[in-house]
Each structure stands twice: as C-alpha cells, then as structure tokens.
Amino acid sequence: MKAIGFKTSLPISSQESFIEFETPTPNLSGRDLLVKIQAVSVNPVDTKIRQNTAKDTVLENPKIIGWDAVGIVEAVGEEVSLFKVGDEVFYAGDITRAGSNAEYQLVDERIVGKKPTSLSIEASAAMPLTALTAWETLFDRMRLSSEKDKGKTLLIIGGAGGVGSIAIQLAKKLLGLTVIATASRPETIAWCKKMGADVVVNHKDLVNEVRQAGFHFVDFIYDAVDVNGYWDAVVELIKPQGHINSITGSGTPILINKLKTKSVTFSWEFMYTRSSFQTEDMIEQYHILNRVSALLEEGTLISTHQNTLTGLSAETFKKAHAQLESGTTIGKLVVKY
Template sequence: MKAVGFRTSLPIANAASFIDIDIDKPIPAAHDLLVKVSAVSVNPVDFKIRQNSAKDTVLEQPKIIGWDAVGVVEAVGNAVTLFNVGDLVYYAGDITRPGSNAEYQVIDERIVGRKPGTLSDEAAAAMPLTALTAWEILFDRMRLSPERDRNKTLLIIGGAGGVGSIAIQLAKTLLGLHVIATASRPETIDWCKKMGADLVVNHRNLVDEVRNAGFQQVDYIVDFVDTNAYWDAMAELIKPQGHIASITGSAAPVVLNKLKNKSVSFSWEFMYTRSTFQTDDMIEQHHILNRVADLLDEGVLETTLTQTLHGLKADTLKQAHAQLESGTTIGKLVITF
C-alpha cells in the first residue's frame, strides 16, 4: 500500500523531510479495525513529532505519522464488537502505533467513532483530535458542568486554532459559559466570533486586555498556545479557587507556587493518555466521538475545516506541515486521498 513517512528529522523545506513509500497492508489484531483511509487532517503534534522523533539518526523503517482520519472499515479483528465491515468511521488514533498518512491503518475500535452522517469526509476528518482534546480538557480534567458553571467565565488562550475552535463551541453550546477567546489578526478575531466567542481579546498584554474588557478575573482558563509564556498572566487573571488547564506542555518547570494562595487547581490534558496507557476507561473516546458526531449531525456543533489539500503524497504533506509551522493556520487543514 502507499504511505508517506520519513527516516530522519529534517526541516520541512528539505526534499527528504517526507518520502513516498510502499509497504505491506497491516493486519488487524483482536480489537483492531482495518480502515481504508479517505481523508486525514494535520495537527501541530504531527510536525512536532516529525521534528523531534528521529533527530541525529536514520530510521531503518520509515516512520508514518498522522493522527486524524476518516475511512471505511475493510476488516475487523476477532474480538471486535463495536463496528462491522463497511462502517464509516472517524478517529484520532494512537501515538504509539503507525499513523494515518497511509492508504490503510489498523486502529483499536475503542478509540473510534461513527463518522458524522451529514459531513463530507474532509469536514469529518477535521474533528476527531481537536474535539477529543477540547472535550477531555473541559469535561474530564476540569470537570465543568452546565448545572454548576453556566454563565461563569472561561478564557481560551488560542481561540482560532483547531482545539480552540471546537473548545469555544463546546463551552458555549454545552456548558453555557461566557467565553473570552484570544486572537490578534482581523481574520482570527472574526473566526473566534463565528465559533461563538462572546468576546475576543489580544493575547499580547493579556492581563490589560481582559481587564480593559471589564473582567478583573475569570473563573477558568485553558491554554492552547504556550504554558510558560502565559503563566504569569494566567496566575494573575484566575479567580481564587479557579481552575487552569493546558495542552501545551513545558520544557521548563511550571511555577505552581504562583497558584497556592488562591487555591487554584491546574491540570494537563494529553489526548493520547488513554490509548498510550490502555486505561480502563479507554472506550470513553469511542463514546465522546459518537456524542460529537451526534452534535455535528444535529447542527449544534460545526466543522472547523478551513483548507483542503489533495493527494496521499510527500509533496502534499510537506505543504501541509509548512502551513502549520507558519503559525497562521485558522481552524483545520485536511488532506483527501
């Protein structure tokens, strides 16, 4: 089968940063689906892994990445109970296994959902990773609920990106929060408003921006950009007994002491935790994806697709990664096969 991968970590402008390869079609294990992939989306995790997973080495076997896909189930393992051959599915994948930049992929059924019936393949492919990340950070890590938190304030740092775009929608439609999103360009400001943000502020001089908008402090903050770059601002803006959560990690220690006197909680969110550690509740991602599919089909949520490229080939992946690495992407970029 055709696939796109890499043998060493190179700048995206390098001709060998991605290579076209031909490999054997994978065989599904007990709980696996064999999916014929029709569309994938590209996320920041893709280029970060490409840049860092094969530094100063040349892999014997090319590494295939990609963690968003839509496709049709072609075969199933002998323990599969959730899907049948011919089902249309979407999923974000498992960072410990080969990715979706290939004609076929095997994937554990417990982290797969039914494809939203009203969406095209490309519109659906934009959603799994970001929807799972946003859902988990709001509901599983911060444990927000409409009964307790309706009309409270949520500051989303990085509102126009893939995760921010769906987090705005979930926070508004399911939780009833007052959403303040950050953006700086006219087009990203407009996008955040389109997604449902009540207020958009500039991420530069964040404390002043939020306070000049009439909010001395906010109940909750989620960071989708850079934990340490915004740490002091978040610690200043969060209300006592509030909650901050982030997906971005940190190469340097996070100064949690800044939250102590306010008794503020802090959480990390990593969408691959459940699949990486085969947690007892791994099947929750199946349920979340099905719930998101329902909300998309009902029109409660909308796809965050903004750009589509075509073709499973190295040149297409190079173009997609170059776009994401520019830091100017709004919403999600998808590749159809």
Template sequence: MKAIGFKKSLPISDKDSFIEFTAEKPSPKGFDILVKVQANSVNPVDYKIRQNAVKDEVLETPKIIGWDAVGVVEAVGENTNKFKVGDAVFYAGDINRSGSNAEFQLIDERIVGKKPKNLSIAEAAAMPLTSLTAYEALFDRIRIDPEKDKGKSVLILAGAGGVGSIAIQLAKKLGNLTVIATASREDSVEWCKDLGADFVVNHYHLKADLEKIGHSQVNYILDFVDLEMYWEAATEIIKPQGHILSITGSSKPLNLDLLKNKSVTFSWELMYTRSMFTTEDIERQHEILNHIADLLDNGTIRSTLNTTLNGFTVENLKEAHRLQESGKSIGKTVILF
C-alpha cells in the same frame, strides 16, 4: 499499500522530509479494525514529532505519522463488537502506533467513533483530535457542569487554532460558559466570533483587554498555545478556586506556589493518555467521538475545516506541515486521499 513517512527528522524544506514508499497492508487482530483511509488532517503534534522523533539516526523503514482520519472499515479483529466491514468511521489514533499517512491503518475500535453522517469526508476529518482534546479538557479534567457552572468565564488562549476552534463551541454550547478567546489578526478575531466567542481579546495586551470587557479575572483558563509564556499572567488572571488547564507542556519547572493562596487547580490534558496506557476507561474516547458526531449532525457545533488539499501526496503533506509550522493557520487543514 502506499504510505508517506520519513527516515530522519529534517526541515520541511528538505526534499527528504517526507518520502513515499510501499508498505505491507496490515491485518487486524484483537480489538483492532483495519480502516481504508479517505482523508486525514494535520495537527501541531504532527510537525513536532516529525522534527524531533528521529534526530540521531536514519531509519531503515520510514516512520509513518498522522493523527486524525476518516475512512471505511475494511476488516475487523476477533474481539471487536462496535463496527462491521463497510462502516464509516473517524478517529484521532494512538501516538505509539503507525499513523494515518497511509492507505490503510490499524486502529483500536475503542478509540474510534462513527463518522458524522451530515458532514463531508473532509469536514469530518478535521474534527477527531481537536474535539477529543477540547472535550476532555472541559468535561473530564475541569469537569464543567452545564447547570452548576452556567455563566462562568473561560479564557481560551489561541482561540483560532484547531483545538481553540472546537473548544469555543463546546464551552458555549455544551458548557453554558461565557467564552473569551484570544486572537490578534483580523481574520482570526472574526473566526473566533463566528464560532460563538462572547469576547475576543488581543494576547499582546491580555490583562488590559480583559479589564476593558469587565473580566479582569476568569474562572477557567485553557492554554492551547504556550504555557511558559502565559504562566505568570494566568496565575494573576485566574479567580480564587479557579482551574488552569494546559495541553502544551513546559520545558522548565512551573512555580505552582503562585496558585497556592488562591487554591487554584492545575491540570494537564493529553488526548493520547487513554490509548498510551490502555486505561480502564479507554472506551470513553469511543463515546466522546460518537457524541461529537451527534453534535455535528444536529448542528449544535460545526466542523472547523478551513483548508482542503486534494491528493495524498508528499507535496500536499509538506504543505500541510508548512501551514502548521507557520503558527498562522486558522482552523484545520485536511488532506483528501
């Protein structure tokens, strides 16, 4: 089968940052299904792993990355019971396994959902990873109750990004929250408003803008961009007994004492946790993706697809990584195979 990978972590401008090669078509066993990939999308995790995974050696066999895919089930393992050959599926994958930058991929069916029927292949491919991340953040980590928490405020840092774009919709439509998103460029501001944000504030003068809209403090903060940059501001802006969540990590220790007097809760969200550790509730991701598919099909939320690249080629994969690395991409970028 055709695959695209890399043998060493190189700048995207390097001719060998991605290389095309032929790999053996795998066969499913256990809970795995074999999917013929029709499209995938590129997320920040893709370029971060490409930049850092193979710094001190040159691999003999190229590493295949890629998380997010839409495809058709080609074969199933002996323990499967959720899908059959011919089913259309979408998923975000497992960071410990070979990725979706290949014509075929093995994936545990317990982290796979049915493809939304009313979406195109490209529209569906944009959704799995960001939807899982945003959904888990709101409803598994913070545990938003749409009735009890109705009207409470959530500040979404980087509202126009891939995760922010779906978090705005889920927080508004499912969580019944007052949604405040950050954006600075005119196009990203309009994107956030169009997705349903009640307010859009400029992250360059965050506290002043929040005061202007009457929300100097908020109940929840979702960091989808840079925890270290916003940490002290977040601890000031969060309301007593509020909740701060981050997906971005920190290269240095965080001063959690800043949360003590307000009794603020802090959580991490990593979409890969369930698959990395085969947690007891690993099947939760299957359930979430099916729920997301229903929400997309009935129009409650919409795809965050913004850019489509036609053709599973080295150049298109490089272009998708360039867009992500620029920090200026809006919504999601999808590659149609």
C-alpha cells in the same frame, strides 16, 4: 500499501522531510479495525513529532505519522463488537502506533467513532483530535457542567486554533459559559466570534486586555498555546479557587507554587493518555466521538475544516506541514486521498 513517512528529522523545506514508500498492509487482531483512509487532517502534534523523533539519527524503517482520519472499515479483529466491515468511521488514532498518512491503518475500536453521515469526508476529518482534546479538557479534567458552571467565565488562549475553535463551541453550546478567546488578527478575531466567543482579546497584552473587557478575574483558563509563556498572566487573571488547564506541555518547569495563595487547581490534558496506557476507561473516546458526531449532525457543533489539499504524496504533506508551521492557520487543514 502506499505510505508517507520520514527516516530523519529535517526542515519541511528539505527534499527528504517526507518520503513515499511501499509497506505491507498491517495484519489485524483482537479489537483492531483495518481502515481504508479517505482523508486526514494535520495537527501541531504531527509537526512536533516529525521535527523531534529522529534528530541526529536515521531510522531503519520510515515512521508514519498522522493522527486524524476518516475512512471505511475493511476488516475487523476477532474481538470487535462495535463496528462491522463497511462502516464509515472517524478517529484520532494512537500515538504509539503507525499513523494515518497511509492507505490503510490499524486502530482499536474503543477510540473510534461513527462518521457524521451528513458531513463531507473533509469536514469530518477535521474534527476527531481537536474535539477529543477540547471535550476531555472541559468535561474530564476541569469537570465542568452546565448545572454548576453556567454563566461562569472561561478564557481560551488560542481561540482560532483547531482545539480552541472546538472548545469555544462546547463551552458556549453545552456549558453556557461566558467565553473570552484570544486572537490578534482581523481574520482570527472574526473566526473566534463565528465559533461563538462572547469577547475576543489580544494575547499580546493579555492581563490588560481581559481587564479592559470587564473581567478582573476569570473562573477557568484553557491554555492551547504556551503554558510558560503566559504563566504570569494566567496566575494574575485566574480567580481564587479557579482551574487552569494546559494542553501545550513545557520544556522547563512550571512555577506551580505561584497558585498556592489562590488555591488554584492546575491540570494537564493529553488526548493520547487513554490509548497509550490502555486505561480501563479507554472506550470513553468511542462514546465522546459518537456524541460529537451527533452534535455535528444536528448542527449544534460546526466543523472547523477550512482548507483542503489533495493526494497521498510526500509533496502534499510537505505543503500541509509548511502551512501549519507558518503559524497562520485558522481552523483545520485537511488532506483528501
């Protein structure tokens, strides 16, 4: 099968930053599905792994990345019970296995959902990773519910990004929260409002912007940009006994002690925890994706797909990663095969 990968970490402008190659179609077993890929979307995790996996080394075999996909089930393992050959599916994959930038991919059925039938391939491909990340943050990590949290305030740092765009929708439509999102350009401000944000503030002067908007403290803060870069601001803005969650990671220690006097909860969200560690509740991602699919079908959620590139080629993925690395992407960029 044809695949796109890399053997060393290079700037996206380099000729060898992505290469095309042939590799055997993988053999499946157990609860694996063999999926023929129709479209994928690109995410920040793709660029980070490409930039950092093979620094100062050359891999013997090219690494295939890509962690969003829509496709058709071509074959099923002997233990599969949730899907059958011919099913249209969407998923975010497993970071410990080969990715979706290829003709075919193996994926465990427990982290796969049924593609929304009324949505296009492109609109569906934009959703799995960001929807899973936003859902797990709000419902699994922060444990929010409409019964106890309706009307409370949520600040989303990075409202126009892929995850922020879904988090705004879930927070408004399912939880009834008052959503404050950050954005600084006219087009990103408009996008956040389209997603449902009640208030949009500029992240460049976060504390003053939030307070000028009428909020001295906020109940919950969701960092989707840079946890250390905004740490002092979120420590100042979080309400006593509130909850902060980050998906961004940090190269340096976070000063958690600053939260002590407010008795604030801090949590991480990493969407690949369940698949990486084969947790006993791994099948929750199957249920989440099917719930998201239903919400997309009924129009409660809207896809964040914005732009499409075409073709399973090194050049296409170079263009996609260059666009993502520019830092100006709104919503999601999809590559259709």
